[in-house]
Amino acid sequence: MLYGTPRLEAIDRKVLDEIEEMRRDLKYRLAETHRWDGQLRRQLQARAIQGSNSIEGYRASVEDVESIMSGEEPLETSARVAREIAGYQQALTYIQLLSRAAVFRFDAGLLHGLNFMMIGHHPDKTPGTVRSGGIYVRNSATGEVVYEGPEAERVPGLLDELVSWLNEGDLDAPGYVRAAMAHFNLVGIHPWRDGNGRMSRALQTLVLGRDQITTPEFCSIEEWLGEGRNTYDYYDALGARQRRSWDPHDDMLHWVRFCLRAHHMQAQRVRRRLAEAGEVWMLLEEQVDAEGLNTRAVSALYEVFVNRRLRRSRYQADESLSQGQAARDLRELAAKGWLRPYGETKGRFYAPGPRMQAIKDDFAGRITPLRDPCR
CATH class of the missing domain: 1.10.10.10 (Winged helix-like DNA-binding domain superfamily/Winged helix DNA-binding domain)
Structure with missing residues (x-):
């Protein structure tokens, strides 16, 4: 049994309508090619990679993330962190391709493969394979166990149930809601020894990418989740509904509301950046020409x-x-x-x-x- 998709209330539908309006506007603007599009997409992907990895303690500047994405040595980031960034970039690049694939279905092999892309440089953590024992999430400051994943023998069945739901479950629910629930269920199952948080955020991005609302770099909330106070709010939102152990229930509206708010805030930011990009580029063209x-x-x-x-x-x-x-x-x-x-x-x-x-x-x-x- 998985955590159930909640029924939205009027305020949630209002927020959702505003998000969808902003995303449609972005899709319309992106339909026309501009000189700055490539750089803007690269910067958004770099910020998503930076955000998701910073949540796990792997911190790098956006500039160094872009260097790693292009195969260059970063100027400040350690080799250890650079490997984490490169692995996550590989997985997100594949997610971009999968979002546009003409033939596609979710399966457990895909999820294991994405996990291997992210943490394959940690062979001691058996990347891409289901964990064989228990797993605990601890408060980094106190060492207290704040969440215990389900027993290892239950994980394959739960993953199969999640994959089935991704392909066929709650298809009438808004894409943003399904993506939020995919995120929550995967991080709750905690199927791997490492990379579970990053995988869950990446899966949320993939679910939205398959909805064809906008491309993954324009619909991801990983940048938002990785910023300052937002990261603490993210952990609080997860913890409030996880109840310290795997205990599926339908009281998930608070979590979905948290994700809808994050999408709304990030969409405002992306729309502003897109408008700013055009204005700045034109201004610079005038200066260069002069x-x-x-x-x-x-x-x-x-x-x-x-x-x-x-x-x-x-x-x-x-x-x-x-x-x-x-x-x-x-x-x-x-x-x-x-x-x-x-x-x-x-x-x-x-x-x-x-x-x-x-x-x-x-x-x-x-x-x-x-x-x-x-x-």
Whole structure:
């Protein structure tokens, strides 16, 4: 028996309608191709990877996550954390492909495979195979057991039940609700020795991706869940309904409401970023054109607008340039006050120069707070 899908109330349907309206608007805007789309998608995926891993204590900057995604050595992140980031990226990349697959069904093998992608670098944790013993979640500060997973011999049957539900259960429920329940049930079963939290959040993203609402990077709430106080609220929402052990019940509305609020807040943020991307790109194009610079330089300037730093190799790959062309462009942008270089050789990167910082400060002053749909 799994945890049951709750019946929504009027306030929940109102929040859900607003989420779906924002997602439809995003889908409409994304139907038209823009120069900044690729970078925006990459940044959203990097933030989702950063958020989900930070919940587990694997912390890395967005810039280092992007470096790891492109196969580069990160500037600050340890090799241990970089392996976790790379494994999670591999799984999310596969989820992106599965979201668009013409033929698809959930099965236990898929879930085991995704777990192996995430933690395959930990052979001692038997990645991709059902745990053989009990499992406990502890409070990292006190060591107290806050949740005990179901007995190991029950796990295969529970996974089969979850897979059957993913394919056939509650199909009339909104996708956001089904995704939330998939997340909760998988993390409750806790089928593997490691990676259960990340797998559950990734499964939530996959369920939404299969709904074809928007692509996974635009519908994930992993960034939101991984931020500061939100992470504590996330643990509180899980704990309030898990009741310390596997004990399926139908009183899940509080959990679903938590997830709907997270989707609403993240959708506001993504919509704002998409609108901002267009405005910033056009502004930078005007500046580059006025100074007689090559239009491709906008790509480099946009990268340092949204992130703290840019590496030559990323700009080179984004614009399909030779090493010499990319280096010359960045030197020219630094000479004109757009960028500021730091470091040497492989550790060299470019941060916003005074002219770019002025634009960043101007946009930062215009940002309006997100609206909490539950208040």
